[in-house]
Amino acid sequence: DTGVSQDPRHKITKRGQNVTFRCDPISEHNRLYWYRQTLGQGPEFLTYFQNEAQLEKSRLLSDRFSAERPKGSFSTLEIQRTEQGDSAMYLCASSFEHNEQFFGPGTRLTVL
Amino acid sequence: GESVGLHLPTLSVQEGDNSIINCAYSNSASDYFIWYKQESGKGPQFIIDIRSNMDKRQGQRVTVLLNKTVKHLSLQIAATQPGDSAVYFCAEKVRNQGGKLIFGQGTELSVKP
Numbered sequence: 322d323t324g325v326s327q328d329p330r331h332k333i334t335k336r337g338q339n340v341t342f343r344c345d346p347i348s349e350h351n352r353l354y355w356y357r358q359t360l361g362q363g364p365e366f367l368t369y370f371q372n373e374a375q376l377e378k379s380r381l382l383s384d385r386f387s388a389e390r391p392k393g394s395f396s397t398l399e400i401q402r403t404e405q406g407d408s409a410m411y412l413c414a415s416s417f418e419h420n421e422q423f424f425g426p427g428t429r430l431t432v433l
Numbered sequence: 434g435e436s437v438g439l440h441l442p443t444l445s446v447q448e449g450d451n452s453i454i455n456c457a458y459s460n461s462a463s464d465y466f467i468w469y470k471q472e473s474g475k476g477p478q479f480i481i482d483i484r485s486n487m488d489k490r491q492g493q494r495v496t497v498l499l500n501k502t503v504k505h506l507s508l509q510i511a512a513t514q515p516g517d518s519a520v521y522f523c524a525e526k527v528r529n530q531g532g533k534l535i536f537g538q539g540t541e542l543s544v545k546p
Contacts, residue, residue, distance in 0.1 A: 364534075369531065
């Protein structure tokens with residue numbers, strides 16, 4: 322257990338529905354990252370926050386995806402109008418400044 | 434319909450032997466590298482990191498070697514144990530490109546008892 326928690330661990334939804342995932346980072350970490358991982362691949366960067374500011378977003382993050390970190394602690398990732406291609410493991414990581422990133426257990430999304 | 438699987442490179446070793454997992458990274462401007470271990474259904478677990486001003490770093494049973502000339506990174510695991518069986522990813526961070534990590538393909542390590 323790295324100290325990064327994610328909820329839910331699994332989510333099954335129907336195409337077109339909205340889903341929201343939560344990440345609680347290690348408490349003293351000011352940076353929080355979201356990645357997506359599909360079967361057989363390494364994680365791909367989606368976005369990251371320093372405190373409450375969203376500093377970078379990948380081109381992978383279409384306009385159906387939005388992430389927030391309103392108080393600089395936990396973060397949420399919302400996917401609107403889910404598509405089958407959104408099925409993946411969504412991973413959250415946190416770090417203190419540029420130091421090593423510690424990952425949570427992930428949320429596995431299945432879109433039917 | 435037919436599904437196409439993605440096959441990871443696989444390394445199979447005998448328990449007690451040393452393992453070497455290799456990784457080629459892409460960007461000469463990368464200045465920080467990390468090795469992660471990922472077990473099935475879990476998130477990546479930090480193993481060891483190295484900055485570009487070093488060429489070797491040792492941890493407990495693990496050593497990372499960095500060759501910047503050929504953009505090559507390796508992870509050596511001494512006295513490999515069944516619990517080391519997992520997929521191993523290298524990741525790089527590019528200087529002045531924020532905090533994101535760029536992950537390699539991954540290698541599946543299988544340890545035979």
